Amino acid sequence: MNSPSDHIPSAPAPDSLSASASSLRAVISYISARDERVNPLSVINRAEPDEPVFVLRARDMVATAAIEWWLWCARNRGVPDDKLARAELQRRAADLWIEKRLPTQSGQETGKAVVRSARQERDEPDSVLNHAHPDEPVFVIVASDAVAVEVVEFWAFMAQRHGAPDSKVQAAMEVAKAMARWSHKRVVGTGSRPQRAAPGAAAPEVQRPVHRTHMRLVCLECGHSEKVGEPPFDAELLASVREATDGACPACGAAPSVDPVSGLSRRVLTTEMVAPDSAP
Ligand SMILES: [Zn+2]
Structure with a gap:
């Protein structure tokens, strides 16, 4: 955990969240932010470096509902049961995580890119993944996931209804658009990852549905x-x-x-x- 190759800015001392996390771990075998960072087979580490990603962390009050929506969309697309069960564990763990906050706009976030690639999430010290508590349950959505766009749009919709700042909502919609432009889609858990198309192909402009409000x-x-x-x-x-x-x-x-x-x-x-x- 303190190896030089580790991108965690500073490993926090054992705290109340760690203590609560160990009891949570005893009940649910979930994937934490640390697992995503260090496991070479994690979702973020298997994503293509420039692939847009959206990291849901358990602290985010809207995360549980967004994972639930992922489950619903994924089930309808034929995602295999073991992947659904895996996501359900993340949903339950996120639900039981004791620290909850609305997504907020902090001063230090202004001026940063709103759409983050897998590489940025992995490498930048203040990315969502690296900023999460090491034991915090996370759910990483990558652009190649066939239901990614629907889920990120749902997150934006829910965040708005819960009173999140408009900048956060707009940023998520930008991520959804970038994900919609990512042309390599696959249903999670079915077959291998497709190869990238030839570089230089024009990114089509995408129209996204407007929510019925x-x-x-x-x-x-x-x-x-x-x-x-x-x-x-x-x-x-x-x-x-x-x-x-x-x-x-x-x-x-x-x-x-x-x-x-x-x-x-x-x-x-x-x-x-x-x-x-x-x-x-
Ligand atoms: Zn009438």
Whole structure:
């Protein structure tokens, strides 16, 4: 751990996080930041030097949800069970990590590249990976992972909803775009890593989906649709939406009815989520 080849800036003394980490290790065999740094077969060490990467660390409050989303996307793409089980261990370990913070913008981060390559994460002393506690569970997402873009965009979406600074959210979206331009995609755990294409090939400009953040009220009878809300969705707004969907359509007047057989009420109004600019 103190070898000259080690890029860890300064190994911290045993602390409360280390103590808590040993009890966590006793329950879950997870991959820590130190494991990612030193194991030659780790995700970061097997990535191509210039491959864009996104390192989720357990301290990040949004990390657990992002790993959960990775699991969901990966399962749908046919990632093998052993890889899913591996990720689930990381999710649980991250969930149980005791230090939690919102991603914040610290002064020292301004002016640095927002998109980090595997080489930068490995070598730069203040990279996310090298800045993490050595025992901290981490989840490294590399651009060649077929679900990387979806997961980083989800992270950005969740971070924004939790009130992270806009610069952090925008930085993550830049990472997602760089990952989308990375043309060598593979489903984790299936087959070997593909060879790089010939250098010099033009990077295609990529359009990324816009998240559906705005809610509209829709009438099932006449199709009438009107805006009811946009983020942040506070309790008051959600209560008024619930109340509205129990009522009659403001356009056609169709009202909820009760099924005489089942006794269940049938609404005429429902809600749908749309992208911010898809409807006035
Ligand atoms: Zn109607």
